[in-house]
Structure formats: C-alpha cells, structure tokens
Amino acid sequence: MTQLKNDTFLRALLRQPVPYTPIWMMRQAGRYLPEYNQTRAQAGSFLGLAQNPEYACEVTLQPLRRFALDAAILFSDILTVPDAMGLGLRFVTGEGPQFERPLRDESSIAALQVPDLDTLRYVFDAVSLIRKELDGAVPLIGFSGSPWTLACYMVEGAGSSDYRRIKTLLYQRPDLLHRILDVNARAVQAYLNAQIQAGAQAVMVFDSWGGVLADGLFQQFSLHYTQRVIDGLLREHDGRRVPVIVFTKGGGQWVEDIAAIGCDAVGLDWTARLGAARSRVGDRVALQGNLDPMALFGGDAAIRAEARRVLADFGPVGAGGHVFNLGHGISQFTSPEAVVSLVDEVHTASRAYHA
Ligand code: CP3
Numbered sequence: 001m002t003q004l005k006n007d008t009f010l011r012a013l014l015r016q017p018v019p020y021t022p023i024w025m026m027r028q029a030g031r032y033l034p035e036y037n038q039t040r041a042q043a044g045s046f047l048g049l050a051q052n053p054e055y056a057c058e059v060t061l062q063p064l065r066r067f068a069l070d071a072a073i074l075f076s077d078i079l080t081v082p083d084a085m086g087l088g089l090r091f092v093t094g095e096g097p098q099f100e101r102p103l104r105d106e107s108s109i110a111a112l113q114v115p116d117l118d119t120l121r122y123v124f125d126a127v128s129l130i131r132k133e134l135d136g137a138v139p140l141i142g143f144s145g146s147p148w149t150l151a152c153y154m155v156e157g158a159g160s161s162d163y164r165r166i167k168t169l170l171y172q173r174p175d176l177l178h179r180i181l182d183v184n185a186r187a188v189q190a191y192l193n194a195q196i197q198a199g200a201q202a203v204m205v206f207d208s209w210g211g212v213l214a215d216g217l218f219q220q221f222s223l224h225y226t227q228r229v230i231d232g233l234l235r236e237h238d239g240r241r242v243p244v245i246v247f248t249k250g251g252g253q254w255v256e257d258i259a260a261i262g263c264d265a266v267g268l269d270w271t272a273r274l275g276a277a278r279s280r281v282g283d284r285v286a287l288q289g290n291l292d293p294m295a296l297f298g299g300d301a302a303i304r305a306e307a308r309r310v311l312a313d314f315g316p317v318g319a320g321g322h323v324f325n326l327g328h329g330i331s332q333f334t335s336p337e338a339v340v341s342l343v344d345e346v347h348t349a350s351r352a353y354h355a
Contacts, residue, residue: 002136004201009071010139013202013243013265013286015321021311021350022070023343024141026247027329028063029075033336035062046091050076056126057133064138066336067343071138071202074130074195076123078145078206081187082154084115095158102157104165109176114187117194124198131199142200144192146207146248147184147229148222154180163212170221181221185228196234196242204245204267205229211250211269219257222248227261245288249328252277259285270295270327274313278320286321287314293326296338303338304345311346317353324350 004010008022030036039059043049050056060075079097083089088100103109117124130140145153153159155166169177192203210222230244246258247267258266259281266285268277270292278287295306307324314322324346330339 004136004139006070006138009323010202010240010243012321012323013245013288014241015283015286015319017354018317019351019354020347021314021317021322021324021353023324023346024069024071024073025063025326025330025339026073028067028069028073029059030330031332032330032334033062033066046077047089050080051122053122053126053129056122057129060126060130060140061133063339064134067339068347069138069343071141072130072134073141073204074123074127074143074200076126076143078143078150078208079153080120080123081115081144081184081191082150084119085112085154085183085187086115087154097153098158099154103154103180104157106173106176109179112180112183114183114190117190120191120194123191124194127195127198127200139201140199141202141204141245142192142195142198143204143206144188144195144229146205146210146222146246147181147188147225148213149207149209150184150188151177151180152209152212154184163209170217177221181225185225189229189232192229193232193234196237200242201237201240202243202245203233204247205263207246207248207251210248215253218248218251218254223254223257223261230262243286245323247288256280265321265323267325268327272327274310274322275315278314283318283320286323288323288325290325290327291342293328293331293334296326296330296334296342300338300341303341304349307342307345308349311350311353315353316355322353 008018011018012022036059040049043055056075060072079089091097152166243264245265245267246263249269252272255277265288268289270290291310
C-alpha cells in the first residue's frame with residue numbers, strides 16, 4: 001500500500017503529535033460546488049452518482065482539488081443500508097430522501113434482515129477506487145448511519161419534524177424497536193468492516209437523530225447499539241489503526257457516555273463548547289468539530305475569527321487530539337471562497353496550539 005503523504009488527520013484522531021490541526025467538512029462533496037452539480041447532472045440523479053463508483057470517486061475528489069483538506073470522505077449516503085434491506089430508497093427533488101416501503105407493521109419488522117453485502121458492492125468498489133485515485137494524498141473516511149438514526153428513517157419513511165412514529169413505537173412496542181436496532185447494529189458493523197477491508201482508513205458513525213431522545217432513552221436506544229457496532233469493528237488494517245469517530249447531533253450533554261463506548265473520537269455540533277467537553281472527557285478521546293456551518297456566511301473576517309475561537313476553545317492540544325470540522329453538514333448555499341478562508345485560517349492559526 002502507498003505511504004500516506006498527509007496523515008495529520010489519523011494522528012490527531014489517535015492523539016499523537018501533529019504540526020497543525022487537520023480539517024475536513026461534513027458534506028464536503030456536495031451542491032455548494034458547481035462541479036458537483038455538473039457531475040450530478042451527468043449522472044442524472046443523486047443515487048445515480050452514489051451507485052456508480054466512477055462518479056462517486058470523482059465527486060469525492062472534487063473538494064480536495066479546490067481546498068487543502070486533510071481527509072477525504074467516501075461519497076455515498078447513510079440510507080444505502082436500509083435500501084439494501086429492501087425499503088426502496090428514492091429522492092424526491094426538494095423533499096429529501098423517502099422510503100417506498102417504510103416499516104409500519106409487525107410483520108415487516110419481523111421480516112427485516114441484515115442485507116446481503118453484495119447488494120452494496122458499489123460502495124466497496126467506490127472505496128477501493130477512491131483509495132487508488134487518492135494515491136496516499138490524504139486518508140479516506142468510510143461511514144454509516146447509527147442503528148438508531150437509520151431506524152428513524154426506516155420507521156418514519158422520510159425526514160421528520162416530530163419523530164412521532166418512531167417514538168410511538170419506542171413507548172408502545174419497545175420490543176419491536178429493539179428488534180430493528182439489533183438488525184441495524186449487525187448490518188452497520190458488517191457494512192463498516194467491508195468498507196475498512198476495501199480501504200477506508202477511518203470510519204465515522206453518524207447519529208444525526210440521537211439528540212431527539214430523552215436522557216436515559218438515548219443511552220438505551222441509540223448509544224447501546226452504536227457500542228455494539230464498535231465492539232465488532234476491525235480496529236487495524238494494513239498494519240495501521242483504523243480510528244472510529246462517533247457524531248451525535250445534539251449529543252453534547254452526553255459526551256462522557258459517548259467517549260466511553262470504545263471510539264477514538266467524539267464529534268460535536270456547534271451548540272457544544274469544545275473546552276468544556278474536553279475537560280469532561282479529559283483527553284481520553286479526540287474531539288472533532290465544531291464550527292457552526294452558518295458561520296461560513298459571515299464573510300472572510302468573521303470566518304477567520306470564528307475558526308480562531310473554536311481553536312482557542314479547544315486550547316493547547318498537548319496530549320489531546322482535535323480535528324477541525326463543522327458542527328454539521330456544509331450548506332448548499334455556501335460560497336466555495338468561504339471554505340478557502342476557513343481552511344487557511346485553521347491551518348495557520350492552529351500551529352500556535354501545537355507547540
Ligand atoms: O460528507 C460527505 O461529503 C459525504 C457524503 C454524505 C452524504 N450524505 C451525501 C449526500 C454523507 C456522509 C451523508 C450522510 C447522511 N445522509 C446523513 C448523516 C449526516 C447528517 O447530515 O446528519 C443523513 C441524515 C443523510 C440522509 C440524507 N441524504 C438527507 C436528509 C438528504 C437530503 C438533504 C439534502 O441536503 O438534500 C440526503 C441527500 C444527500 N446525501 C445529498 C448529499 C450530497 C444531497 C443530494 C443531492 O445532490 O441532491
């Protein structure tokens with residue numbers, strides 16, 4: 001395997017010394033880039049992009065050609081797994097993802113199974129192709145949704161504003177929800193391990209909807225199943241540790257709990273205070289985050305000041321680890337020039353914190 005030219009991201013996740021704070025952005029390949037929209041038009045649709053390894057590879061690399069990012073993230077979606085389980089994923093323009101056959105009755109929940117990984121071969125082929133094309137420039141991140149976040153989409157059938165269906169299931173028939181979460185945990189574990197075997201050098205679990213759960217229920221219905229995923233992950237591949245990041249949107253209050261499930265890093269959204277989170281977990285894990293994606297609309301000076309504020313909040317890195325990121329995905333209305341300012345400021349200003 002080719003030697004990594006820039007391993008800052010992997011080293012920071014493992015709390016090893018680095019000369020500056022590495023940065024990547026959630027949804028870094030996406031609609032704010034004109035070249036992405038062009039490739040997407042060529043592919044015909046979002047799924048056309050994601051399911052074709054050549055297109056998926058092309059859009060994964062696009063942000064890296066423009067910006068000095070320290071990691072690439074596989075271009076795909078968390079909903080490929082329930083799609084492979086037979087729920088029928090489609091994207092309705094302007095409305096986001098939808099499932100044709102959501103889990104709405106006991107018999108469909110009883111019939112749910114870990115998908116044959118061969119139906120997701122296009123994802124693993126994309127991972128291998130991206131690794132080849134990256135040629136060691138930066139590490140490649142693989143990812144999956146958390147069992148809970150996937151279950152939300154599988155039961156709601158789409159995005160939701162109140163999570164009424166899944167919470168009805170939770171309070172009325174917790175046994176059925178546990179059955180879905182059990183299948184999801186086994187599926188996600190196998191899916192991430194296949195990405196690692198195909199060449200993913202770090203993996204991230206997106207628990208985007210964990211934050212809608214009450215305290216106590218979050219631990220039981222989300223975190224427990226993410227822990228089960230992590231328990232069975234390959235932690236080393238090709239002679240290198242494969243770090244695991246867990247990102248729970250709205251999960252700042254649970255940072256100690258999340259840090260205790262065996263991950264290497266915890267992702268935080270912009271509502272958390274990095275310094276406070278760090279004093280609570282005490283450098284047992286690295287932290288990833290957490291600039292408000294909307295700060296990128298503030299103009300050059302504000303972007304740079306906000307980036308410095310996040311770096312200062314984490315403080316002198318010492319024995320800790322900080323990976324700079326946004327607190328959630330980059331907005332499709334962001335100007336690419338804003339990202340140039342952000343990456344430059346993080347790379348320059350962070351050096352003072354890595355004495
Ligand atoms: O970060 C990256 O650049 C990698 C690619 C990536 C996508 N989705 C591409 C995508 C990743 C890591 C995801 C994860 C994902 N997908 C999550 C977890 C992260 C989060 O945002 O909390 C969730 C909840 C989804 C489900 C999903 N997929 C939604 C709600 C949407 C519609 C939202 C929107 O922006 O339209 C998608 C579609 C999607 N996934 C797009 C992209 C680039 C936009 C599709 C398009 O081109 O129209």
